[in-house]
Amino acid sequence: MTTAPTDTSPNTAAPGTGYGDKVIAVETAGADPIPPAERHGTPRGLLWTWASPNIEFATVYIGVISVLFFGLNFWQAATALLLGTAVGAVTHGVLSTDGPRFGVPQMAVGRLAFGRAGNALPSVVNALVAGVGWFAVNSVSAAFALNTLTGLRPLPSLLLVVVVEIAVGFIGHNFVHTFERYALPVLAVVFLLAGVWTFDGAELSAAGGGGGVGGFLLAFSAAFGYTAGWNPFASDYTRYLPQGASRLRTALYPAIGLFVSVATVALIGAASATIAAPADATPTAAFTGHLPGWLSHLVLLAIILGAVSANALNIYSSSMSLTALGLRLPRWLGRSTLVLVTGVVGTAAAWSSLADAGHAYEAFLLVIAYWVGPWLGVVLTARWLTRSTADEVLAARLTDRRYSGWPGVVALLAGVAVSVPLFSRQEQYVGWAAGRWPDLGDITCVVGFVVSAGVYAALRVGAGKSSPWGSPRTKSGD
Numbered sequence: 001m002t003t004a005p006t007d008t009s010p011n012t013a014a015p016g017t018g019y020g021d022k023v024i025a026v027e028t029a030g031a032d033p034i035p036p037a038e039r040h041g042t043p044r045g046l047l048w049t050w051a052s053p054n055i056e057f058a059t060v061y062i063g064v065i066s067v068l069f070f071g072l073n074f075w076q077a078a079t080a081l082l083l084g085t086a087v088g089a090v091t092h093g094v095l096s097t098d099g100p101r102f103g104v105p106q107m108a109v110g111r112l113a114f115g116r117a118g119n120a121l122p123s124v125v126n127a128l129v130a131g132v133g134w135f136a137v138n139s140v141s142a143a144f145a146l147n148t149l150t151g152l153r154p155l156p157s158l159l160l161v162v163v164v165e166i167a168v169g170f171i172g173h174n175f176v177h178t179f180e181r182y183a184l185p186v187l188a189v190v191f192l193l194a195g196v197w198t199f200d201g202a203e204l205s206a207a208g209g210g211g212g213v214g215g216f217l218l219a220f221s222a223a224f225g226y227t228a229g230w231n232p233f234a235s236d237y238t239r240y241l242p243q244g245a246s247r248l249r250t251a252l253y254p255a256i257g258l259f260v261s262v263a264t265v266a267l268i269g270a271a272s273a274t275i276a277a278p279a280d281a282t283p284t285a286a287f288t289g290h291l292p293g294w295l296s297h298l299v300l301l302a303i304i305l306g307a308v309s310a311n312a313l314n315i316y317s318s319s320m321s322l323t324a325l326g327l328r329l330p331r332w333l334g335r336s337t338l339v340l341v342t343g344v345v346g347t348a349a350a351w352s353s354l355a356d357a358g359h360a361y362e363a364f365l366l367v368i369a370y371w372v373g374p375w376l377g378v379v380l381t382a383r384w385l386t387r388s389t390a391d392e393v394l395a396a397r398l399t400d401r402r403y404s405g406w407p408g409v410v411a412l413l414a415g416v417a418v419s420v421p422l423f424s425r426q427e428q429y430v431g432w433a434a435g436r437w438p439d440l441g442d443i444t445c446v447v448g449f450v451v452s453a454g455v456y457a458a459l460r461v462g463a464g465k466s467s468p469w470g471s472p473r474t475k476s477g478d
Contacts, residue, residue, distance in 0.1 A: 019038055019174075020037075020038055020040055021040040021041070021174060022174060023174045023175055023178050024171070024175065025171075025172075025174070026170070026171055026172055026336055027171070027172025027173050027174065027335065027336070028334065028335070028336075029172075029173070029335070030323040030334065030335055031104055031105055031107075031108040031320070031323040031324045031326065032104070032399075033102060033103035033104050033239075033395070033398075034103040034104075034239050034240050035103075036242075036243070038240065039103070039240055039241060039242045039243065040240055040241075040242070041177070041240055041241050041242075042241070042245070042249075043238075043241065043245055043246060043249035043250045043252075043253045044249070044253055045177055045181070045253075046096065046237065046238065046250070046253040046254040046257060047253045047254070047256060047257040048180050048181045048183075048184040048257065049176075049177050049180045049181075049237055049254070049257065049313075050092075050230070050237075050253075050254045050257035050258045050261070051180075051184055051188075051257035051258070051260065051261040052179075052180040052181075052183045052184045052187055052261075052306070052309040053180065053230075053261075053306070053309045053310040053312075053313050054258065054261035054262045054265060054306075054310070055184075055187035055188060055191050055261050055265055055302070055306050055309070056138065056141070056187075056265070056302075056303060056306025056307055056309065056310050057138075057141035057142075057145065057283070057284060057287065057303045057306065057307065058134075058137055058138050058141055058226070058307075058310065059226070059261070059262055059265040059266055059269065060265055060266070060268060060269035060272070060287060061141075061269060061283065062081065062219075062222055062223055062226050062262075062266045062269060063077060063081060063265075063266040063267055063268065063269025063270030063271070063272070063273065064269045064270070064272065064273045064283075064287070065219075065222065066080065066081060066215075066218075066219035066222065066223075066266075066269075066270055066273075067208070067209075067270050067273035067274060068273050070211045070215035070216075070218045070219050070222075071208050071209030071210050071211025071212070071215045072208045072209075072211040072215045072216060072219055073205075073206060073207055073208035074202070074204045074205075074206070074270055074271060074274055075204070076208060076211070076215070076216055076219075077208075077219055077270040078267055078270060079216075080216045080217075080219035080220040080223065081219060081220075081223045081263065081266045081267065081270065082223075082263055082267075083220055083223070084219070084220040084221065084222065084223025084224035084225075084226075084227065085223045085224070085226075085227045085258075085259055085262045085263045085266065086259060086263075087224055087227070087228070088223070088224050088225075088226070088227025088228035088229075088230070088231065088258070088262075089227055089255045089256075089258040089259035089262070090255060091228060091231055091376055091380065092227070092228070092230055092231050092234055092254055092255055092258050093251035093252060093254055093255030093258075094251060094380070094383075095109075095231055095234035095235060095379070096234040096235060096237075096238045096250050096251055096254045096255075097235075097238070097247045097250050097251050098234065098235040098238070099234070099235035099236075099237070099238025099239040099240070099241055099250070100238060100239075100241040100242065100243050100244075100245045100247070100250055101243070101391050101394075101395075102235070102239070102391070102394070102395050102398060103239045103240075103243070104235065104239055104324075104398060105235060105236045105239060105317070105320040105321070105323070105324055106231075106232050106233055106234050106235040106236055106317075106320075107119065107122065107123045107126055107232060107320065107321045107324040108320075108323075108324040108398060109235055109398070110122055110123065110324070110375075110379060111324075111397070111398050111403070111405065112382055112386070112394055112397060112398065112405075113378050113379050113381075113382035113405060113408040113456075114378070114405040114408035114409055114412070115403050115404045115405025115406065115408065115409070116326065116400070116401045116403060116405070117404075117405075118404075118405040118406060118408055118409035119324065119325075119405065120325055121409060121412070122232070122371075122375050122412065123321045123322070123324045123325050124321070124322075124325070125371055126232045126317070126318070126321040127318045127319075127321040127322050127342065128318075129229070129368055129371070130232075130233070130314045130315070130317050130318040130321065131314060131315055131317075131318025131319070131321075131342030131343070131345065131346050132318075132342065132345050132346045132349050133349070133368065134229065134310070134311070134314045134368075135162075135165070135311050135314050135315055135318070135342070135343070135346030135347075135349070135350070136346050136347075136349035136350035136352075137350075138165075138306075138307040138310045138311045138314065139158055139161055139162050139165065139307060139311060139346065139347065139350040140158070140350050141283070141284060141303060141307055142157075142158075142161040142303060142304045142306075142307030142308065143155075143157040143158035143161055143350070144157075144282045144283060144284040144285075145284045145300040145301075145303035145304050145307075146160065146161060146300075146304055147282070148282060148284050148285045148288070148300055149297060149300040149301065149304075155351065158347070158350055158351060159347070161304065161307065161308070162311075162343060162346070162347045162350070164308050165307070165308050165311040165312060165315060165343070166315060166339060166340060166343035168308065168312035168316075169311070169312050169313075169314075169315035169316040169319070169339045169343070170336050170339045170340065172316070172335070172336070173236075173237070173240060173316070174240075176237075176312050176313065176316055177237065179308075179309065179312060180309055180312070180313075183305055183306075183308075183309045186302065186305060187302050187305060187306055187309070190295075190298045190299055190301075190302040191264075191265060191268065191299070191302060192264075193295055193298070194268065194288075194291060194295060194299045194302075195264070195267075195268040195271075197290070197291050197292070197295060198268050198271050198272045198275070198290070198291075199268075199271050201275055201290050202271040202272065202274045202275055203274040203275070204271065204274065206274050212439060213439040213440075213441065214425075214438050214439045214440060214441035215441065216441065217440065217441025217442060217443055218425070218441040218442050220441075221369055221441070221442045221443065221444070221445055221446075222369075223262070223266065224369060224445060225367075225368050225369030225372065225445060226262065226368075227258060227259075227262050228369065228372045228373075228376065228445075229368050229369070229372060230258065230313075231372060231376060232317070232321070232372070232375065233313060233317040233320075234254065236313075236316070236317045236320050237254075237313075238250055238254075269287070272286075272287050272290075275290050277289050277290075284300065284303060287299070288300060314346075315339050315342055315343055315346065316339065318338075318339075318342045319335045319336075319338035319339045319342060320335070322338050322342075323335055323338070367426070369444065369445035370416065370419065370420055370424065370444050370445060370448065371416065371448075372445065373415065373419070373444070373445030373446065373447075373448035373449040373452070374411070374412050374414075374415030374416050374419070374448040374449060374451070374452035375412060375452075376449055377411070377415055377448065377449040377450065377451070377452035377453035377454075377456065378408045378411050378412050378415075378452050378453065378456045380453070381452075381453045381456045381457050381460075382408065382456065382460075385457070385460055407455075407456055407459035407460055408456060410455065410456075410459060411451075411452045411453075411455040411456035411459060412452055414451055414452060414455045415447075415448040415449070415450075415451040415452030415455070416448060418447065418448070418451045419444045419445070419447040419448035419451060420444055420448075422434070422447070423440065423442065423443050423444040423447050424442060424444045425440075425441065425442040425444075431444070
């Protein structure tokens with residue numbers, strides 16, 4: 001086997017010596033593999049790392065919109081939410097095993113499917129979705145909670161929240177894990193108490209709004225889009241684990257943490273949507289309006305903490321996606337600085353969505369799945385086709401600029417090009433098939449996954465088994 005050249009771009013420099021398991025230390029690692037001396041931790045820690053970020057108001061709202069906007073009754077919504085969450089949690093567990101194998105962020109692992117240059121497309125998209133889209137969504141919910149709790153105006157509330165979120169992501173990997181660990185018991189207790197009160201006052205037998213099959217598929221897509229939206233981050237938080245860490249546990253703990261937290265909180269949201277709320281109430285005030293005063297205040301505090309927990313991951317992984325581009329940037333523009341840059345852009349996006357947060361979030365939930373579905377189709381198919389290739393060979397390809405991943409890029413674009421124009425269902429645009437057959441709801445992510453997986457497999461087979469990356473230039477690594 002020919003050894004692949006090492007990427008020495010300043011913004012993807014290997015971690016500084018001595019970072020190890022230090023918590024209060026700014027991480028310097030970029031997209032290069034974490035060396036054995038820096039590896040630490042156990043898979044069990046992934047349970048709270050992926051549970052805490054989802055015990056927040058954005059997860060509540062998945063359930064709310066399934067009842068209020070998609071016209072489902074509680075039990076229909078619950079079924080759709082559980083199915084969508086389960087699918088996204090399983091794929092997340094699978095991708096989490098890439099961390100101990102290769103020691104690099106998830107979007108850097110994407111080079112195995114898209115090639116060095118082609119991987120820029122999904123990396124940039126993920127950076128924007130995480131660092132701008134999700135950062136804005138969660139910051140807005142926290143700002144509304146702070147506004148309801150203190151009476152402080154929404155804009156200054158927003159600015160206070162984002163400062164904390166950016167600070168956690170700026171410090172880096174170990175501090176993020178630790179923050180999530182201590183946030184989990186607080187968030188779990190408060191939201192479970194809110195859930196008891198909510199279910200006690202909910203009208204679970206109330207009829208739905210006639211959402212039918214279309215509404216069911218919309219709720220499924222929203223739950224899947226939310227849960228699978230974490231998939232492009234998976235190995236960002238497992239890449240420091242020792243290479244010999246159990247693959248089963250590395251997959252199981254994040255999948256369980258993700259599924260249990262999303263499913264529980266989303267179901268609480270669906271139940272709360274059956275309780276009447278004032279028409280002019282903010283989303284957070286509507287959710288807490290039926291709770292006793294003391295619990296309402298605790299929930300508002302938990303919503304703020306949950307938003308910080310989620311956005312710590314969002315802004316951190318956004319910077320990881322940018323380092324995965326492998327650009328030759330100045331040394332000062334490393335991971336921590338990229339956190340600050342994306343935080344400023346995300347704050348601007350949050351500010352612009354304060355006026356109509358509910359509808360903005362509904363559209364965002366569906367749109368993010370439009371790219372995640374095709375991306376997953378390519379990445380998971382690539383994993384399957386290279387399942388018999390040694391990890392050492394695959395690891396060498398990660399930093400070899402000679403490899404071309406044009407089949408992955410073509411497949412990704414094909415999945416988006418087919419699924420979005422035909423099957424998307426948004427307020428501003430309804431695809432041809434979705435408009436002709438309303439009962440389809442919005443199955444854009446499912447169609448995108450199937451099309452991209454099929455196109456990628458066909459192109460790979462057509463390129464020949466002697467060239468696993470669809471390019472003759474890949475033979476040096478075989």
